[in-house]
Amino acid sequence: MAHDGIFHTIEGNEIVVKNVEVTTGLWSGDTGSLVTFETSNTQLGKNNSKYFLNVYKDDPDSDSTAEVQFSLAYGHVSGAGSPTLTQDDASTLATKAVYFQFKNALLDNPEDSVFAFSGSANSDDIYAISIARSRFKSIVDPGNWVLKLSGSNGVFTFIDDSNQTLGLRADGVRTGNRFGVVSGSISSANGTVIESSVDSNSEGYGWFYPQKGIIILNPSAIINTVGFTARATGGPGDVTAGQENTGSATAFTTIADTIAPLEPFTGSLVGNGGNYYDQYNWHGLYRSMVLGADFQARSAEYVSSEHFFIRVASDQANDSNNPTWIDETTGTPSIEEFQYDPKTFITTVGLYNDSNELVAVAKLSRPLEKSQTKEALIRVRLDF
Amino acid sequence: MAYLDNTVITVDAVLTKLGRERLSQGTFQITKWALSDDEVDYSLYNAAHPLGSDYYSNIIESMPVLEAIPDETQAMRYKLYTSNAIQLDGRIPELDLSDISTDFTTALVYNGGQSLIFDRSTIKTKTRTNNNGDLTTLGIDEDYVITLFNERAFDAIGGEGLVGVSGPNFGAADPFTTSRASTNRNASNTLVRTLTEDLPRLTLTAREDLTSTITTKIRVFGAKTGATKTFTVTVNS
Numbered sequence: 001m002a003h004d005g006i007f008h009t010i011e012g013n014e015i016v017v018k019n020v021e022v023t024t025g026l027w028s029g030d031t032g033s034l035v036t037f038e039t040s041n042t043q044l045g046k047n048n049s050k051y052f053l054n055v056y057k058d059d060p061d062s063d064s065t066a067e068v069q070f071s072l073a074y075g076h077v078s079g080a081g082s083p084t085l086t087q088d089d090a091s092t093l094a095t096k097a098v099y100f101q102f103k104n105a106l107l108d109n110p111e112d113s114v115f116a117f118s119g120s121a122n123s124d125d126i127y128a129i130s131i132a133r134s135r136f137k138s139i140v141d142p143g144n145w146v147l148k149l150s151g152s153n154g155v156f157t158f159i160d161d162s163n164q165t166l167g168l169r170a171d172g173v174r175t176g177n178r179f180g181v182v183s184g185s186i187s188s189a190n191g192t193v194i195e196s197s198v199d200s201n202s203e204g205y206g207w208f209y210p211q212k213g214i215i216i217l218n219p220s221a222i223i224n225t226v227g228f229t230a231r232a233t234g235g236p237g238d239v240t241a242g243q244e245n246t247g248s249a250t251a252f253t254t255i256a257d258t259i260a261p262l263e264p265f266t267g268s269l270v271g272n273g274g275n276y277y278d279q280y281n282w283h284g285l286y287r288s289m290v291l292g293a294d295f296q297a298r299s300a301e302y303v304s305s306e307h308f309f310i311r312v313a314s315d316q317a318n319d320s321n322n323p324t325w326i327d328e329t330t331g332t333p334s335i336e337e338f339q340y341d342p343k344t345f346i347t348t349v350g351l352y353n354d355s356n357e358l359v360a361v362a363k364l365s366r367p368l369e370k371s372q373t374k375e376a377l378i379r380v381r382l383d384f
Numbered sequence: 385m386a387y388l389d390n391t392v393i394t395v396d397a398v399l400t401k402l403g404r405e406r407l408s409q410g411t412f413q414i415t416k417w418a419l420s421d422d423e424v425d426y427s428l429y430n431a432a433h434p435l436g437s438d439y440y441s442n443i444i445e446s447m448p449v450l451e452a453i454p455d456e457t458q459a460m461r462y463k464l465y466t467s468n469a470i471q472l473d474g475r476i477p478e479l480d481l482s483d484i485s486t487d488f489t490t491a492l493v494y495n496g497g498q499s500l501i502f503d504r505s506t507i508k509t510k511t512r513t514n515n516n517g518d519l520t521t522l523g524i525d526e527d528y529v530i531t532l533f534n535e536r537a538f539d540a541i542g543g544e545g546l547v548g549v550s551g552p553n554f555g556a557a558d559p560f561t562t563s564r565a566s567t568n569r570n571a572s573n574t575l576v577r578t579l580t581e582d583l584p585r586l587t588l589t590a591r592e593d594l595t596s597t598i599t600t601k602i603r604v605f606g607a608k609t610g611a612t613k614t615f616t617v618t619v620n621s
Contacts, residue, residue, distance in 0.1 A: 005470045005526075005608030006463045007416045015414075308397075310417055315468055317419045319476070321610045322462035324426040331476050331512020335429055337440075339474065342467070343429075345441070347449050348420040350460040351397060353413045355545040356529045356607065357576045358456040359403030360414065362395040363449050367424055369441055370464070382397040382414075384407075 007352065008316075016307040023144070026135050026297040028057045028067045034295040037286065038066065041250060049249040050082065050094040050278035052130075053286055069135060072289075073128040074219075074281035075099030077114055080125065080266035083276035087269060094278055095125075102128050102216060106178075106209055117218045118180055118197060118204030125264060127206075127222065127285045131213035131297070138301035142179055142210045143192055148292030149285075151261050152227030155292055159184050160208040163192055181206035181215060183225070199225045217285065219264055228261040228284045245279050246272040252280050261287040303383050310349055310378040317370055318342040343371040349380050400456040401572035418610070419464040423449060456574050457533045457603070463610030470524055470608045475511035477609035480519060483507070488615040491599060495620050496592030500538070502530055502604070504584035509606050527607040528579045530586055534600035535575035537619040543577025543586035578607065594621040 025032030038056040043049060052073040060066035074081065079096030104110040114122045129147075131140060142162040149156050160179040182205060184194040198204050199221040206217035222228075231243060244265055245252045256262060264281035271277075289295060319333075319342050320326075327334040333342060345367035351360040362380045370376055399407065406412040424444055433439040453459050467474055483506035485492055494500060509526050510519040532538060569575075577586045588602075598619045605612040 005606075006418045006465045006610035007607065008418070009416045010414065306414070308414070308417065310419075312419065316466045317464035319465050319467045319472070319474075320421050320426075320462060321465065321477075321605075321612055322421050322424060322426060324424070325421075325462075326476050328478075331478070332474075333476070334426060335431065337431055342474075343441070344419075344464050345421050345424045345444050346419050346464065347424060348422050348452070348460060349395065349397070350418045350420060350463075351403075351414045352416050352418065353406065353411075354415050355576060356578050357402050357406070357545070357574075358400055358460055359406055359412065360397040360399050361452045361454070361456075361459040362397035363452040364393060364395055366449055367421070367444050367447060368393065369445060370419075377393070379394045380397050380417075381394060382399075 007356075008310075010308060014309045014311070016309075018305050018307065019302050020305060021300055022303050023141050023298045023300045024137075026131070026140065026145075026299045027069055027295075028135070031057075032296055032298060034069060034297075035293050037290045037293075037295075039253070039286075040066075044249045044253060050092075050280065051098055053280075053282050055286070055289075067134075068132050070129055070131040072282040072286050073098045073102075073130065074125065074264055074285070075102055075128065076125040076264070076266060076281075078124065081264055081279040081281040083269055083271075083278065087271060087276040091276075095281065098128065099126060102126060102214070106207070106212070106214065106216065115207075115216065115218075117206060117221070119202040121198075121201075121203035121218060121221065123203075123218045123220060125219050125266065125281075127217040127219055127282065129215040129217070129285075131215075133213065135299060136213040136297075137299045138211075139299070140208075140210045140213050141298035141300040142208070143186065145208075145297035146186055146294065147215070147289070147296075148294040149222065149226045149288040150291035150293075151223075151288055152229070153225065154227075156183055156226050157185055158182065158205060159186055159192065159194075160210075161192075161194055161197060163194075177209060177211065179208045179210070180204060181208050181217060219285075222285070222288075223263055226261070226288055228263045228288065229259070230263050231265045244270060244277075246275075246277050249278075249280050253283060256280075256283050256287065257290075259287075261285070261291070305384070306382045308351065308380040308382070310376070310380060312346070312370060312376040312378070314372055314375050317346065318344055318372055320344045341371060343369060346370055346376065346378075349378060351380065351382070398452050398454045400454050400459070402456045402570065402574050402576070405570060405572050418460065420460045420462050421464060422459065422461050423447075456572070456576075457531060457601070461612070461614075463605065463612070465608075465610045470526075472511070472609065477509050477511055477606065477611035478519060479604060479606065479611045479613040480508040480510050480521075481604065481613055481615075485615075488613065491616040491618045493618045493620065494590035496590050496594065498590045500588040500590075500602075500617065502528070502543075502579060502586040502588075504528060504579040504581070507579070507604065509609050509611055524608060525581075526609060527581075529605050529607055530577045530579065531603040532575040532577075532588065532600070533602065534573045534598060535569050536573060536591070537594070537598040537600050537617070538588035538590055540575055540577065541587045541589070542583060544580050544583040545575075545577045590619040594619060597621045 058066040075098035265279040
């Protein structure tokens with residue numbers, strides 16, 4: 001250990017580098033459970049609402065600090081739920097774009113024509129829950145999320161099938177790209193309990209992509225299990241009759257927010273007075289989440305930490321340049337006792353590079369007395 | 385039988401502005417530490433405490449400490465030193481910068497092109513040994529660390545230290561002639577140079593292209609004693 005007046009050169013055994021996994025509640029405020037699902041009238045009024053719905057913990061229309069927690073989207077391989085180009089030259093085929101977007105981003109082979117879920121269930125449509133990147137940090141912690149969906153058949157709980165016993169991380173969890181979405185719970189004393197990995201038609205519920213923070217749900221299996229209200233083909237009609245939407249997202253959700261979850265509208269659009277409207281098919285899942293009122297999840301990230309062990313020997317750092325320590329007139333300690341028994345009170349540790357630049361600083365919670373009869377050991381942690 | 389106290393104080397460090405800049409440049413390293421007692425006012429040490437000597441420092445030790453300030457110019461103002469390591473033997477060090485000025489109570493003012501020169505041979509670390517206020521030069525060989533709080537006020541040549549990744553390390557290459565483009569200044573605005581035996585001189589030349597007057601500070605401290613002097617400089621536009 002080299003101590004040269006004020007600077008102490010750090011030896012190799014005084015530094016420990018550790019990579020630690022830090023998990024926190026996923027939602028704003030690092031809370032683990034999201035029970036309110038607010039939407040923004042501003043976003044609903046925008047053109048992008050036909051693609052996705054941003055979901056907030058707090059009401060963004062009254063709270064300017066509200067943050068997006070996740071987005072909901074609905075995609076259909078043929079563009080069902082969006083006006084066709086024949087119906088509307090300006091249609092952007094929002095549901096088709098969403099389906100192909102997630103297909104390209106998530107499937108091992110993006111040239112696969114459709115999403116295939118367990119049970120050999122090919123699905124022409126998907127629900128997508130895309131968690132805000134700032135919320136999940138590095139990864140949505142597998143085995144530690146729970147989504148409750150409510151419908152006419154009751155409340156059902158969905159988790160992933162990483163089979164992660166609480167407190168014991170299963171092999172391959174971190175390297176796995178995808179897990180199945182299943183019904184079950186993680187609150188058992190034994191950890192994860194899977195009740196069913198498929199619905200009554202043997203169709204898988206969906207896939208979970210932890211690194212991407214995305215959950216893809218199979219609408220067919222979810223609707224069959226949870227129970228959404230069918231939306232009859234044909235129209236136009238009003239929303240309460242479960243028929244084709246003929247209004248804006250805001251007008252649609254104003255009504256749909258008060259009724260049972262609606263199935264996606266996948267029939268041919270009839271239109272109203274020659275005008276054709278997007279169907280906002282993400283709404284059924286949103287409404288089911290609102291009624292389920294519980295989406296628990298954790299974020300996880302690896303934090304690289306350096307630990308510096310600051311060992312202050314008994315004869316070190318007992319004198320101070322603090323002006324109040326010094327009697328500038330006499331050039332002696334201002335406190336008489338310190339002239340024969342010097343004391344200092346450490347409040348700050350400065351970490352320097354070879355060029356004497358102060359590159360990091362740590363503060364103690366309260367002053368630590370240092371004298372010739374006292375040694376100190378301070379562990380300074382620096383996270384990257 | 386009581387438990388032994390095996391407490392290790394653990395504290396979290398935060399990167400300073402300069403530390404974050406070095407991290408982004410890939411030149412981040414930590415090689416040494418120092419301690420300070422910033423925020424402690426020793427007049428709170430009460431040797432007349434009615435409960436006796438155990439309570440002399442009670443007020444200081446009970447005081448909560450502010451969070452770390454992530455600014456390299458604002459933290460570590462008063463450094464603790466080891467008297468025995470530098471043969472101070474209880475004497476208190478003090479910097480003598482009389483070669484630069486004898487009055488630091490008001491700002492030193494520079495016009496564009498004028499230079500402020502720090503020379504290791506003329507900066508003295510002194511002590512007051514005879515209790516009458518007279519300064520005596522301390523016979524130790526000490527490097528001096530100079531921190532310019534806002535390097536946009538001056539062009540700097542000399543001393544030892546790091547510069548931006550794309551800029552020349554003018555300290556090592558040619559301390560007296562190499563300059564650098566203003567685009568290579570530290571984003572943090574803080575310039576740290578050390579006067580060493582090999583690179584004993586730092587010249588700060590007031591910039592001539594300032595569009596507004598800059599008032600900033602310079603801190604000089606001994607790399608062994610920690611004796612510090614901070615003063616204000618103004619560079620006119």
